[in-house]
Amino acid sequence: MTNQLNQLLKVAASLTGVVVVWWAVAISGLINPLLFPTPYTVLIAAKELYEDGILISDLGISLARASIGFVIGAILGISVGILTARTRFFAIALGPFLNLLRPIPAIALVPIAIVWFGIGEGSKYFVIAYTVFLAVWLNTHHGTAHVAQTYIRAARSLGASRLREFFEVIIPAAAPHIVVGLRLGAALAFLSLVAAELSGASAGIGFRLQDARDYIRTDRMFVGLIELGILGALLDQFFVYVGNKLVHWEQL
Amino acid sequence: MDNRTDSAAPSGRVDIENLAISFELPGGDTLEAVSDVDIVLEAGSFTALIGPSGCGKSTILNAVAGFVPISGGQIKIDNEPVSGINPEVGVVFQQYALFPWFTAIGNVEFALKRLQLPRAERRERALAALREVGLEDRASTYPGQLSGGMKQRVALARTFASEPKVLLMDEPFGALDAQTRIAMHELLLGVWDLHRTTVLFVTHDVDEALLLSDRAHIMSTGPGRIIESLEVTSSRPRKVDEMTEEFLTNRNKIMKLLRHHTVAES
Ligand SMILES: Nc1ncnc2c1ncn2[C@@H]1O[C@H](COP(=O)(O)OP(=O)(O)O)[C@@H](O)[C@H]1O
Numbered sequence: 001m002t003n004q005l006n007q008l009l010k011v012a013a014s015l016t017g018v019v020v021v022w023w024a025v026a027i028s029g030l031i032n033p034l035l036f037p038t039p040y041t042v043l044i045a046a047k048e049l050y051e052d053g054i055l056i057s058d059l060g061i062s063l064a065r066a067s068i069g070f071v072i073g074a075i076l077g078i079s080v081g082i083l084t085a086r087t088r089f090f091a092i093a094l095g096p097f098l099n100l101l102r103p104i105p106a107i108a109l110v111p112i113a114i115v116w117f118g119i120g121e122g123s124k125y126f127v128i129a130y131t132v133f134l135a136v137w138l139n140t141h142h143g144t145a146h147v148a149q150t151y152i153r154a155a156r157s158l159g160a161s162r163l164r165e166f167f168e169v170i171i172p173a174a175a176p177h178i179v180v181g182l183r184l185g186a187a188l189a190f191l192s193l194v195a196a197e198l199s200g201a202s203a204g205i206g207f208r209l210q211d212a213r214d215y216i217r218t219d220r221m222f223v224g225l226i227e228l229g230i231l232g233a234l235l236d237q238f239f240v241y242v243g244n245k246l247v248h249w250e251q252l
Numbered sequence: 253m254d255n256r257t258d259s260a261a262p263s264g265r266v267d268i269e270n271l272a273i274s275f276e277l278p279g280g281d282t283l284e285a286v287s288d289v290d291i292v293l294e295a296g297s298f299t300a301l302i303g304p305s306g307c308g309k310s311t312i313l314n315a316v317a318g319f320v321p322i323s324g325g326q327i328k329i330d331n332e333p334v335s336g337i338n339p340e341v342g343v344v345f346q347q348y349a350l351f352p353w354f355t356a357i358g359n360v361e362f363a364l365k366r367l368q369l370p371r372a373e374r375r376e377r378a379l380a381a382l383r384e385v386g387l388e389d390r391a392s393t394y395p396g397q398l399s400g401g402m403k404q405r406v407a408l409a410r411t412f413a414s415e416p417k418v419l420l421m422d423e424p425f426g427a428l429d430a431q432t433r434i435a436m437h438e439l440l441l442g443v444w445d446l447h448r449t450t451v452l453f454v455t456h457d458v459d460e461a462l463l464l465s466d467r468a469h470i471m472s473t474g475p476g477r478i479i480e481s482l483e484v485t486s487s488r489p490r491k492v493d494e495m496t497e498e499f500l501t502n503r504n505k506i507m508k509l510l511r512h513h514t515v516a517e518s
């Protein structure tokens with residue numbers, strides 16, 4: 001408890017420090033205030049966006065995109081990861097191909113996604129799901145392929161069927177890796193969300209950033225960036241919390 | 253559980269005949285880990301396998317467990333050749349191999365599931381198995397919260413619960429401190445007394461072997477083979493602080509053998 005409070009205080013102290021430095025730099029007159037807004041102008045911009053209803057609706061739209069893309073990518077990543085780790089056929093059929101995909105960044109897929117799925121939601125889901133899929137697949141594959149030999153031996157000599165071995169040994173043994181993959185996937189979902197929204201969207205946090213650029217509204221850009229930061233950090237904490245509950249025998 | 257003690261015809265005899273095991277090394281060479289090994293484990297007997305690290309003790313045990321294929325000779329359990337992993341053969345590992353995602357009782361129940369008992373009976377038997385190792389009150393503790401000795405007790409309970417005919421133990425107490433080891437020896441003999449499973453116990457600790465076993469085989473390296481076999485006849489419980497004549501004679505003999513062979517090969 002005191003530990004958590006301590007942690008919270010540290011975070012608060014660090015953030016306050018950043019805001020103070022930011023403010024000092026902004027009012028020092030060294031940088032054009034149009035390019036570098038003060039915390040106060042950013043707050044005003046946020047208030048304005050909130051009162052227009054844009055802040056909340058952008059947040060909702062972006063979160064929905066990220067979530068749907070994440071769920072699709074995560075389900076596929078876990079399933080394919082288990083298949084490539086436990087079956088020779090899929091390991092040979094898909095392993096090399098997936099490893100070739102890994103270096104391709106999500107942004108590079110945006111143009112082709114727009115051609116394939118149009119400017120609507122489909123292309124966003126595709127780009128996000130793709131990134132999440134690769135992260136989740138890699139970790140699931142690794143965790144599922146490298147289950148400690150003694151666990152398998154113990155399970156079999158205790159008479160477990162292949163089915164029980166799979167659900168009661170392999171899956172739990174791989175679970176910490178899968179959770180790490182999901183956590184990474186969630187962070188990547190945000191990265192690719194912005195990539196997808198920067199071109200060809202009419203709402204969402206990424207779009208708002210792009211839109212603010214056209215009017216040189218750096219205050220609004222800061223609002224968008226801060227939103228992304230807070231959202232990402234909260235999401236990460238959420239995954240750590242749920243992950244620790246789920247794989248309680250291993251500290252994440 | 254209790255009807256087992258008086259089951260008359262003991263089974264679980266193991267015949268290891270002319271056993272050879274080799275491994276394919278990455279370079280394409282083969283390593284002859286074990287050769288010409290003959291061991292008979294009488295049903296219900298307690299046999300120790302002693303030898304320096306790397307002499308092939310684990311390899312022999314893994315072959316009996318069906319974990320590694322053999323390259324020559326044969327291993328028979330009650331006259332059936334070993335053809336893979338078999339729940340009639342229980343294994344206790346040095347690293348415990350408890351499933352950390354199950355509680356103590358969950359681990360024991362894992363072993364009981366193959367018997368397809370009703371849920372309540374399965375639970376009852378799992379509790380009884382934990383009671384045998386004195387850990388009934390830790391039933392719902394996860395392995396991560398148990399000490400090394402407790403973990404190995406849960407592992408013992410888990411293995412005995414599934415009532416194997418043969419029990420293989422690979423340096424099961426190697427990671428424990430001296431005091432815990434002594435307690436574990438007593439506990440193991442106590443539980444073994446209830447089940448009378450055939451035991452093959454691998455160790456590099458001479459005292460441990462002589463305290464526990466009816467028969468001890470001493471191994472040497474390059475390739476692993478048995479260089480001496482001896483009977484331990486004194487009655488149990490045996491104590492290190494009350495060594496009998498036999499104990500000391502055996503101990504000296506084994507020590508001499510081990511030293512002689514280690515010196516000759518190093
Ligand atoms: N899976 C394996 N592949 C290659 N060599 C092995 C393997 N398992 C054991 N060995 C070798 O076989 C020999 C005997 O090993 P082991 O049975 O583990 O010895 P011990 O248990 O007596 O310490 C060692 O030289 C070891 O390196």
Ligand SMILES: [Mg+2]
Pocket residue numbers: 309310311422
């Ligand atoms: Mg060994």
